[in-house]
Amino acid sequence: MAEAAAAFAPGFGGDYCEDEGDSRVFKAALEVFRKLKDLKCPLLEGLYITEPNTIHELLCTPSKYRLEILEWMCTRVCPSMQDKFSSLNGAPVEAKIQEMVKLGHELMLCAPDDQDLVKGCASPRKQLQFMGQMLDAVQSLAVGCSSYPSVKEDFEDDAEKNEGLLEEFLSSVQLEMLLNPESDPWPVDMQPVLKNQGDDWQGADPVAQSETEKVAELARQLQEGAAKLWALRAELVLAFIQVYDNELGECCQHPDPNLHPCGPIVQAVYQTLTSCSQLLKAVEEVTGTSAEAMDAVKRQEKEPICWDGSSSVMSLATKLEELTRKYQVFNDSLNEGKG
Known part of the structure; x- marks a missing residue:
């Protein structure tokens, strides 16, 4: 090294x-x-x-x-x-x-x-x-590869702990005392009914007795299921590799596609058409705005308006005529100066 x-x-x-x-x-x-x-x-x-x-x-x-x-x-x-x-x-x-x-x-x-x-x-x-x-x-x-053994070990540890706790509980003196008390804890009026039931009531709980067996069976089923899942995963990977090598490999080895030289021309035409479309939309908006402006002008032609903060009040049409005359005078004066 x-x-x-x-x-x-x-x-x-x-x-x-x-x-x-x-x-x-x-x-x-x-x-x-x-x-x-x-x-x-x-x-x-x-x-x-x-x-x-x-x-x-x-x-x-x-x-x-x-x-x-x-x-x-x-x-x-x-x-x-x-x-x-x-x-x-x-x-x-x-x-x-x-x-x-x-x-x-x-x-x-x-x-x-x-x-x-x-x-x-x-x-x-x-x-x-x-x-x-x-x-x-x-x-x-x-x-x-490492996750499966970890899960398996954790489950086995939990199952072993649960089995130990159940075994300790079922074999404890306190449980025996609860099931067979020295003095009958039930009321006097209920004792004859319970005594008639005999040993059937005093028997152990079947759910508690079979708890250990259920835990062991579930652990075994989980181990078998995990092993089958891992084996199936390995088989799928191998099957895919074999299918790819034998059938799909040749199909996937295609040469690169040939690009036509007209590509840049098509792109330029597309950009031009896009610009033209945008221009037409702008013209459409301007036309609409102009029509609205003309309608507004027509509505205000006869309405008197105060212009430039002066006291004179005149309509829009009269104001436009005044401006037109001033422009004509100004234009004539420019032409005379050039002459």
Whole structure:
């Protein structure tokens, strides 16, 4: 591990550190490294690095050590990959890379020909996203495998405690005294009726007697149901992988669609039509407003109005005629000045 830390010291492999100054990439690298630590990746034992730049180099620079980390991820997601990798020992490294790409494609995390992503030649953001999603899958599987035993143990502990309490209660002296008191606690007028019932009334409660058996039976049924559910889940996963490998895999490996060169033209036409539609709506609003204004003018043509705070009162039509004359005089004076 010390050699691995030295190999990925700051400054090593600078050609692949495309986003060295991007803090978001460093943050993503730290998150992936934390997940590896939480999952106790054996390849990180004895490796003590904390610098974001060094961790970025470790995870995003092509190296044999980085491929071993990816190989470990693949075996944790799909344990059957361990046998496949073992059979490829001594083969060219490209064979393992192809198997990793195939698994990533089956998990819908990469394209079927994305070897650069596994090799470490893709962009750091894409590499870290791929690793993060792979580790999330590992964590989900780990939580799923550990949750069932935990629930089972908790239920067994509760069942054992309840069984002990019931056994202690049923065998206690106080219960015996309650069922067979030395003095009859019932009123005198009710004693003959109770005595006629004989030993039937004095018998133990059948519900209390069968409580232990019910708890044990429920525990057994819960254990069987949980075991069947876990087995069914494993069978569903295997069935999906087999169906995908045999039937769906080829159907999902379609080439990328071809984009027609007329796309930008269609977009430009769409934008033009949208602008024209907006313009027509504006014209419609202006037309409506003008019609309303004309109606208002017609209604006020004959109504006298006080203009400019002066004492003169005249109608709108008279005021417009006055303004028209003033404008004509002003325009004539301008023309004379030019002449």
